Amino acid sequence: MVPDRNHEDVPTAPDTQTQRPLITLTSDFNTPYPAAMKGVLATRTDARLIDVAHDFPPQDVRTAAFWLREILPYFPPAVHLAVVDPGVGTDRRALVLRAGDHTLVGPDNGLLLPAGRRLAADRELEAFAIDPEAISTPVPHGARAGAGSHTFDGRDLFAPAAALVAQTDTDIDSLVADGTLEAVPLETLVDCSFPEPQVGDNGETATGVVLVIDGFGNVITNIPGQFLAGRYGTRAHVNGESVPVARSYAHVAESSRLLTVGSHGFAELAVNGGRGDVAFDVAVGETVTLTFE
Amino acid sequence: MVPDRNHEDVPTAPDTQTQRPLITLTSDFNTPYPAAMKGVLATRTDARLIDVAHDFPPQDVRTAAFWLREILPYFPPAVHLAVVDPGVGTDRRALVLRAGDHTLVGPDNGLLLPAGRRLAADRELEAFAIDPEAISTPVPHGARAGAGSHTFDGRDLFAPAAALVAQTDTDIDSLVADGTLEAVPLETLVDCSFPEPQVGDNGETATGVVLVIDGFGNVITNIPGQFLAGRYGTRAHVNGESVPVARSYAHVAESSRLLTVGSHGFAELAVNGGRGDVAFDVAVGETVTLTFE
């Protein structure tokens, strides 16, 4: 078995000297648009603000959904404001998801669901549509008259909604009672799912796809890390080419390729001190087949 | 009329459980220089710190001034520390602007004025020169002897000044009384203004320029959004080419061009899921003419 450091024991409960709520922020806005959202948040709540990322690929709901699913589970209970929103200004719904002790706020385009399911774990995931009319749109200082815009709901709708959820101590029920939120069936939401890998019956072959490539060039597949359990120090064929299976990058020579278990628990193609995407010549969505020798 | 969601009502007053001041930071420093400013601030004040952006184009006072004017009005009362400072180390003045409940700190090169005027709204905008001799320059741990430098006033002058303003609860008058600040006439400040568009008497033609291009490639002009009021669903000529006028990006087909009202209330050239600057082949400062068909 792969040594399983991730599951030793539950982390120490936080010593919360402060009762300030926490809001995380995620978008494809780069700068300076996230600052407008933070200004709105700071106007309405004293919540702590922590950025997940604002440089996700423009309009790429799927990549952001993947990372939200992988990163948010490391946070304590929080309101997670996430806006990758190619449908801004249309009638796509604005959502609040209650996922156990976590709350997600963002557009109904699949962005939130993968993270919501994981954060809910064995508790019920519940979805609520935000009534835009019930949300107090920010009025900037020295506002220009008549300059109505429908292109930045992150600032005008989602940030105010996230602030409201945070300031009401995530009391979703009261927001339903006053009409700000309306419960909607989960099955009516736009979904985002990631393909399942195929693992051969003998456990010697797995076929998956590249889900994302990270900033180091590490190629993250959808093949579970368990597939490599007990294999460190052996070799596998990756799309037909022989590559060492290693515990981590520096277990192979500088600039050499390896197959490892990445930090999110998936089989990962990498290069020690280099870029796996270049060395393996693969891109997001392409097939990866692993076979033990 | 364009539906005017931005002006429904005044936002809810913040439920400030904390009385910590707020400092925003803006620069063209990228990393890691802003962290030196934050270290200085954290040494001298317990203010909350929120970044606006640190990746504005190097030395481009004008672009940063535009964004400060558009983004800062979404913040609650705060001290806004902004440093795009090609004249660092010269005798250009260091400024504090009092703009209503907001305070701006930065160089006298036009960077602060557009935002200051907007934040002041119908209150008086007041300018003060900082006496550098009255500011306690940071001494880092383990400082090298005799390594006097005049190239980083963000760290050595403006951050200490911003901390001082924040810690005195923005009591500018006391800082004038003790000689740290000196009132200076507004008309002596280096200004930064943006060109005014020309709108034809019949309201059918407007000529403006490109003010900035954002990270998505959206082309932000100086033509006010009101010019497009009631025109969604029609078409306009943009520099002679026919383009749909749309409420938002996804109201046109994927990869198609559109003319819309951007999030700051200006007419904006965009592409649904693509880059407007590329599709319209325009750059900052170039002319944009809009004519209704």
Place this chain on the structure above:
Amino acid sequence: MVPDRNHEDVPTAPDTQTQRPLITLTSDFNTPYPAAMKGVLATRTDARLIDVAHDFPPQDVRTAAFWLREILPYFPPAVHLAVVDPGVGTDRRALVLRAGDHTLVGPDNGLLLPAGRRLAADRELEAFAIDPEAISTPVPHGARAGAGSHTFDGRDLFAPAAALVAQTDTDIDSLVADGTLEAVPLETLVDCSFPEPQVGDNGETATGVVLVIDGFGNVITNIPGQFLAGRYGTRAHVNGESVPVARSYAHVAESSRLLTVGSHGFAELAVNGGRGDVAFDVAVGETVTLTFE
């Protein structure tokens, strides 16, 4: 003498209305990996979090070590979590350094030592190895079974250790007493040193190397700024070419080259409004010779 604004007097003691600890974060992770570390930290401590940088060159311990040494001394006492860690997953040690009132946490690969020595100043620098078995590894919500990974100690080991140090009020001794930390001799640590420049006996010639190039393209050498003391307004030969020695960038014409004292006290090659690395055609590690005319 160069006017020495950096050493006027000690900065005002902070008016700490809050007793929350401070943790700085530094890495080569870009986004969104630092957010996973912040989630772990926020789960275990209410410390303030301030980023130094997360875009250092991948695996480049040396460049990150330089910047940590130059930036961290501007911070008040804090726990500094720094992870540029090409040896992740190997048996390289995990360290805590006690440097005066500062504490550093990161891998034993030279990353922390230059900053640690400077932060300790005239106090003893002490090193401690972290027992990974004593650290409670984060268990994310909805964790996948058996997905053991050894590729992200920033999240799984260093962030928990930094949180522990912060929450115990940096009481290193108690962490030694309970076996979490073990004192180790400084001389057993992997070191990182920067070359010393050679300054001629007559003070007219200095030969050094390029340590780093910053985001503006400024070329930071290891030649101390004192070498330029009293020379502003004169000229020097830089690798044989005549260049003005100037107090700051704008003291030469737009797009012109200059030699100045950079913000960390080293001789710096720059261009007013441009990139020094391009204009001087030098790269990190290359030799720079300065000779007064």
